[in-house]
Amino acid sequence: MLAAALAGTVWAGTPQEQLSALSAQACRSPSAAQGQQFFNATHGREWSCASCxxxxxxxxxxxxxxxxxxxxxxxxxxxxxxxxPAKSEKWFRRNCNDVLARECTSAEKADVLAWLMSLKR
Known part of the structure; x- marks a missing residue:
């Protein structure tokens, strides 16, 4: 599983499993605080994730x-x-391109997902 996660081609099926795979790819623990900041920043462009x-x-x-x-x-x-997993990767790729004009890194995805998972009812 770790080899697949590091290769970046296989994602697991739950949010927690996807977060674990992204964290392994990034070789660091995710930061929900950085994920929230990333989500709301425009990164020098017109849109942020929060725009939509x-x-x-x-x-x-x-x-x-x-x-x-x-x-x-x-x-x-x-x-x-x-x-x-395929849908997650598709939307990360598409939306990161809209917001950053590039794909997000595994660390950026992990941070955003960690923050999203911290939001509770």
Missing amino acids: HNAQPTGEGKHANTGKSISALAPAFNPERFTD
């Missing part, structure tokens, strides 16, 4: 460009989030 998912991603968001509804991002508020 809201600063507290515990309710419905709206795509900043299209206006399309986006369901809650925090797993405690939407149990389907971060349960499909």
Whole structure:
């Protein structure tokens, strides 16, 4: 499992398993505080993650460009989030490109996921 996680090609199926895999890829423990800061920062561009998912991603968001509804991002508020590894990677890749103009690092993904998982009902 560690070899697969380090290769970056296999993700596990629960939010905690995905966080563990990302942390192993990043070779460090995730920081929920850094994840919250990253999520709300614009990184020198127009959008942040919060532009579509809201600063507290515990309710419905709206795509900043299209206006399309986006369901809650925090797993405690939407149990389907971060349960499909392929979907998680697809959306991280797409959204990181929109926000950063590049893919997120494993450490950035782990930090954001750690923060999202810390949000409780």
